[in-house]
Amino acid sequence: MNCYIDAGNSRIKGRLQRRSRAPDQPFAVEWPTREDESGRQAVDRLADGLDPHLADEKKRRPRQIAVASVVDEERREQLEAALERLCPEARVRWLGVPRKCCNVRVGYPDHHALGVDRFCAMIEAHARADKHPVVVINAGTAITLDLLDAQGNHVGGLILPGVRAQLAGLRQLAPGLSDALDAVPGIKPAQAAETVDTVTRDLGVATDTATGLALGQGWMLGATLNQMLALWTERLAPGGGQVRVFLSGGDADRLEGLIDPAFAVRVEPDLVLAGIARLARARR
Known part of the structure; x- marks a missing residue:
């Protein structure tokens, strides 16, 4: 199972894709607010928000995650940490522009x-x-x-x-x-x-x-x-x-x-x- 993520400045959008099946409905998760949360607290909140979306009905996690990100380094690190926590066996690929x-x-x-x-x-x-x-x-x-x-x-x-x-x-x-x-x-x-x-x-x-x-x-x-x-x-x-x-x-x-x-x-x-x-x- 694959996951595709669009990490924008306002929200994180994504969806799961299983082989030979139509893509799942997209999901959206808000970024933790910079004023109230930082460091581990921000990662905890982000992981909590992503958790229900990064598993199918059998609780299986994606093995491949492709991310297109336009966010700054701080938020990229938060997302990396949250994905590592939720999907430790997944290969995470950060896409660039060819x-x-x-x-x-x-x-x-x-x-x-x-x-x-x-x-x-x-x-x-x-x-x-x-x-x-x-x-x-x-x-x-x-x-x-x-x-x-x-x-x-x-x-x-x-x-x-x-x-x-x-x-x-x-x-x-x-x-x-x-x-x-x-x-x-x-x-x-x-x-x-x-x-x-x-x-x-x-x-x-x-x-x-x-x-x-x-x-x-x-x-x-x-x-x-x-x-x-x-x-x-x-x-x-x-x-x-x-x-x-x-x-x-x-x-x-x-x-x-x-x-x-x-x-x-x-x-x-x-x-x-x-x-x-x-x-x-x-x-x-």
């Missing part, structure tokens, strides 16, 4: 500088794209956008602060907005609350601070995503060709409603995990 694999060639001059989660999402999207150009949007702590041409060449990408990172930055730099930030209803399509008058609603603006923050974030992200998708479609698929757009990550559902339906976005919540499995199985 120059080329699974028919995808990295566009970064230093391919090691590309996040392994982005690479895994790209190779899985390319495999599903039926030889079309691809845009991969991964909405996590950061929102990353990566472009592949139809031949699998990574053209490049963008990195934006994620939904929660934007609000956390405002909370830190503008503490006077804290009460309003606590009440932010989340990103909505660019339309104000029904309680305001028609002119205000049609203009997509708000008459209270919390809704104004939510709409401002929605307008900003929606405008960025739609403008870039329009440009990339024109450049990568001229003459009315199609670009496959894949949307993944913890905030995918929030972003989906901001993107013009003309782009036919496919929401694939487990794109990175599927790509981790693909990379782990690949022959170099």
Whole structure:
């Protein structure tokens, strides 16, 4: 039995895979908070959170674990220790980014500088794209956008602060907005609350601070995503060709409603995990 783990900055996602069977449902475990726990205490809590997910119904543990990690050294060590405690006989493999694999060639001059989660999402999207150009949007702590041409060449990408990172930055730099930030209803399509008058609603603006923050974030992200998708479609698929757009990550559902339906976005919540499995199985 194998296990595939995506160690992100916000959460640890993973799933078990048994031979000749469909993958198990993914699981997610929160990292221990840095402020309250460190050292052995953090490892204990992490192991407790992972324990029920790293065994099947017969209490068998995985013998192979592939990890794609973008976290710092402290958290990597915590995860290593927790996996060693729970699965002492398992071979743990920490995946890196090759120059080329699974028919995808990295566009970064230093391919090691590309996040392994982005690479895994790209190779899985390319495999599903039926030889079309691809845009991969991964909405996590950061929102990353990566472009592949139809031949699998990574053209490049963008990195934006994620939904929660934007609000956390405002909370830190503008503490006077804290009460309003606590009440932010989340990103909505660019339309104000029904309680305001028609002119205000049609203009997509708000008459209270919390809704104004939510709409401002929605307008900003929606405008960025739609403008870039329009440009990339024109450049990568001229003459009315199609670009496959894949949307993944913890905030995918929030972003989906901001993107013009003309782009036919496919929401694939487990794109990175599927790509981790693909990379782990690949022959170099």
